[in-house]
Amino acid sequence: xxxxxxxxxxxxxxxxxxxxxxxxxxxxxxxxxxxxxxxxxxxxxxxxxxxxxxxxxxxxxxxxxxxxxxxxxxxxxxxxxxxxxxxxxxxxxxxxxxxxxxxxxxxxxxxxxxxxxxxxxxxxxxxxxxxxxxxxxxxxxxxxxxxxxxxxxxxxxxxxxxxxxxxxxxxxxxxxxxxxxxxxxxxxxxxxxxxxxxxxxxxxxxxxxxxxxxxxxxxxxxxxxx
Ligand code: CA
Numbered sequence: 001x002x003x004x005x006x007x008x009x010x011x012x013x014x015x016x017x018x019x020x021x022x023x024x025x026x027x028x029x030x031x032x033x034x035x036x037x038x039x040x041x042x043x044x045x046x047x048x049x050x051x052x053x054x055x056x057x058x059x060x061x062x063x064x065x066x067x068x069x070x071x072x073x074x075x076x077x078x079x080x081x082x083x084x085x086x087x088x089x090x091x092x093x094x095x096x097x098x099x100x101x102x103x104x105x106x107x108x109x110x111x112x113x114x115x116x117x118x119x120x121x122x123x124x125x126x127x128x129x130x131x132x133x134x135x136x137x138x139x140x141x142x143x144x145x146x147x148x149x150x151x152x153x154x155x156x157x158x159x160x161x162x163x164x165x166x167x168x169x170x171x172x173x174x175x176x177x178x179x180x181x182x183x184x185x186x187x188x189x190x191x192x193x194x195x196x197x198x199x200x201x202x203x204x205x206x207x208x209x210x211x212x213x214x215x216x217x218x219x220x221x222x223x224x225x226x
Contacts, residue, residue: 003117004028006047008038008064009079010056014102018051021106022113035059039067047074049116054080054091062094069095073140075116075153092193097153098180116153128163131223133202133210135163142201149201154179158194159202162211162221171218195219 005027009015012033019029030045032038035056042050050068054061065076078091081102088099098112125138134143140156142149151159157179161170175191198211212220 002026002028003049004030004045004047005049005051005113006030006032006038006041006045007051008032008035008041008056008061009051009053010034011053014053014079018109021109025110025113027113035061035064038064042068042072042074049075049077049113051077051079051113052096054078062090065091065094065096069152073150073152077112077116088188088190089193092190095152128160130163130166130221131210133163135159144202144204144207147204147207149204151201152197154194155197155201159198162198162219165221167220167222169214169218169220175218191219 003026005022007015007018007022007029009018009031010033015031015033019031022029030041030047032041035058038050038052038056039059041047052061052064056064059067061078065078068074068076076096076098078088078096078099079102080088080091080099088101091099097116100109100112125136128135128137132145135141135156136143137160140151142151142159158175161175161178172191179194180190195211195213199209202210208223209225210221210223212222212225214220
């Protein structure tokens with residue numbers, strides 16, 4: 001079984017360009033031309049990754065992404081014509097894992113797709129832990145006390161980075177390089193957005209904070225503020 005990618009894009013020219021490029025790279029490709037049929041195709045074909053245009057007729061890409069996230073952690077790579085940081089953040093808020101701004105080169109597309117599909121290849125599953133926080137590399141789920149939680153790809157990678165470097169202050173540059181692996185736009189607040197997601201998931205109930213901000217530097221996983 002090959003790796004299957006679902007392309008949801010209303011512009012036929014771009015859809016065909018993406019389809020051809022991905023097939024040449026060895027992927028199986030399904031396509032949909034609007035949000036509704038994209039959701040339908042997703043449930044029908046269970047792809048390994050979705051390329052999702054933001055501007056779609058009917059249900060837009062952000063709404064499609066939100067609905068996907070109600071039931072699935074499938075990697076979502078958003079396509080947008082807009083350069084604006086707030087649009088990228090809106091997509092990430094909707095649960096997308098990454099962004100590609102049109103126009104883009106196929107090389108860049110391939111690199112992002114590979115990065116999102118990348119999995120720890122054959123390492124036996126293990127459970128990382130810090131304080132009462134656990135991260136299972138097999139199920140890619142987190143747990144804290146009685147609460148277990150699912151993680152999107154980038155949330156998982158960020159939490160894995162923290163939990164394998166406990167009590168070590170990680171600079172924003174290190175986090176960008178390890179989790180995103182390319183220059184997302186260092187002025188953006190993508191790290192803040194993801195730290196907020198992790199805090200929501202790791203601080204359920206009355207739980208204390210574990211991911212702390214080190215002002216002007218970055219973040220650290222530790223039990224207490226100082
Ligand atoms: Ca479009």
